Amino acid sequence: MAFRCPKVWLWRWRRNPLKRRADTVxxxxxxxxxxxxxxxxxxxxxxxxxxxxxxxxxxxxxWRPVTASLTKDVPGTSRAAGGASNGERVWAEVRWTAPDGSSRTGQARVRPGSSVGTPVTVWTDRRGRLVTAPxxxxxxxxxxxxxxxxxxxxxxxxxxxxxxxxxxxxxxxxxDQWDLDWARFDPLWGAGRADESR
The missing domain is CATH 1.10.287 (Helix Hairpins)
Structure with missing residues (x-):
């Protein structure tokens, strides 16, 4: 495991005779x-x-809101057990008139228990297709x-x-460069240490 020194901020940008080209890169x-x-x-x-x-x-x-009407009765009850609306919605088929005057049908979320012809507000794009509310x-x-x-x-x-x-x-x-340099200079240092021991 290599020895790690404390980090010195911006050391790569400081002048240092030991700094190599690789450090600058x-x-x-x-x-x-x-x-x-x-x-x-x-x-x-x-x-x-x-x-x-x-x-x-x-x-x-x-996108514009359009009033559509239910084409079929929706099963269920529109009130929760306590008598207040619980906000639950179900999918049902509705009919509306597109900007070009044609009649369109599609699926929209409505209250359970709604009857045929109940008005429902839906959102349509410029071509009269159903979209979500913007x-x-x-x-x-x-x-x-x-x-x-x-x-x-x-x-x-x-x-x-x-x-x-x-x-x-x-x-x-x-x-890798350190390994090469070490392999090149280690024998020279070893020879110097051998001469000193004589």
């Missing part, structure tokens, strides 16, 4: 990988977050932040992992 690799990790992560995160927020804003502007501005901000954060971390991992791989290879190469 390693310093630049660390700096480059660190900068790419931070900048790449931040830029990717901000770009993705902005894109998600714009898409959600477009959905808020284009995210509010605050929900959009949170969602964009989360997706942007994940994208930023994912993008930052690429240069970080690449830098770690490169540093590991440089370390292995440095240790």
């Amino acid at each position: 390693e310093a630049w690799v660390l700096l480059g990988a660190g900068m790419l990790t931070v900048l790449g992560g931040v830029l990717a995160g901000l770009t993705v977050a902005r894109s998600v927020e714009q898409e959600l804003a477009r959905e808020r502007a284009e 995210a509010s501005e605050s929900q959009a901000r949170v969602r964009a932040s989360l997706i942007g954060g994940l994208a930023g971390v994912g993008a930052a991992m690429v240069p970080f992992a690449g830098g770690r791989v490169l540093l590991t290879r440089l370390e292995r190469r440095r240790l």
Whole structure:
């Protein structure tokens, strides 16, 4: 096991007669990988977050609530045992009119026990297709932040992992060079020690 000395900050950038070319290369690799990790992560995160927020804003502007009606009775009861609504919803078929005037049907969540013709509010896109309710501005901000954060971390991992791989290879190469240098000079030191013992 190799002996480890205490870490000295920025030692790769200080003047030192024992500093090798490999130490300088390693310093630049660390700096480059660190900068790419931070900048790449931040830029990717901000770009993705902005894109998600714009898409959600477009959905808020284009999607519209439409009143649909149930096509069949929905089984069940609409009240909980205590007489208050429990907020439970079930899937049922509804019919609505698209912007082009055509009649459309689809599945929407409604209260159990609703009868045929009960009005139900559904959300549709510009073509009249069923969609989920759009995210509010605050929900959009949170969602964009989360997706942007994940994208930023994912993008930052690429240069970080690449830098770690490169540093590991440089370390292995440095240790191999130490072995070669040791093999070359150890016999000379051994001869010097033998002369001193005479």
